[in-house]
Amino acid sequence: MSYETVEVLRDGGVATLWMNRPEVHNAFNAQLIADLSAACRALDADASVRVVVLAGRGKSFSAGADLNWMKAAGEAGEAENFADAMKLAGMLRTLAEMSKPTIARVHGAALGGGMGLASACDICIAGERALFATSEVKFGIIPSAISPYVIRAIGERQAYRYFQTAERIDARRAAELGLAHEAVASDALDAKVKEVVDALLLGGPKSQSAAKELIRAVANRPLSDAVVEDTARRIASLRVTPEAREGLDAFLSKRPAAWVDN
Incomplete structure (x- = not known):
């Protein structure tokens, strides 16, 4: 896989997706959005990839939108702006809905869309110098495309504060917020x-994908007969799969499961 603004490095079943615009702190433009979308789709379709790590080259994870690109977008009509916004929203959804585990490796700035990327990943590990913010109101806009993922990560109450103040959030506070x-x-x-990657590699690939689907199906829904029945059906259907049989047999036999790279 070859892209203009991202680099994919493989180490066995682990793929690290490096955003590679260090000169602008990995800020989004149309090309980076397109490359991230394409790379996520390709990695998700590759059965040999078990875990995807999202990272940024240079001093920052991602400083959000490229301001020159944003300025040009602002000078275009509403229809053109909607088309651009849909590409960004689509990229974030592609990342968030990958069937395999995703980890954001965050160092330096993760601002605006960068905070959205970190939130869209399943897991976020931040270095002590990481800085997050939903900084959009400072530019007269809102963190719209990233909002489903950021609100999922920090909750509605905290979003009311940070969406409006655009305060910087350091790594310690980011961990407190979830x-x-x-x-x-x-x-x-x-x-x-x-360490987290190694833990993920011990899990069954199909069960991890099913676990992600389970969370989306159950989260924020009231407990009801339909929810209870759905959870029962999900476990029943998985118990009879070859992966589940292998996992249980491996545990009882005190050996690594077939999917574990010995």
């Missing part, structure tokens, strides 16, 4: 990401 799963020393960031 935006980052962990905040670690900068020199420990890669080790912590690897």
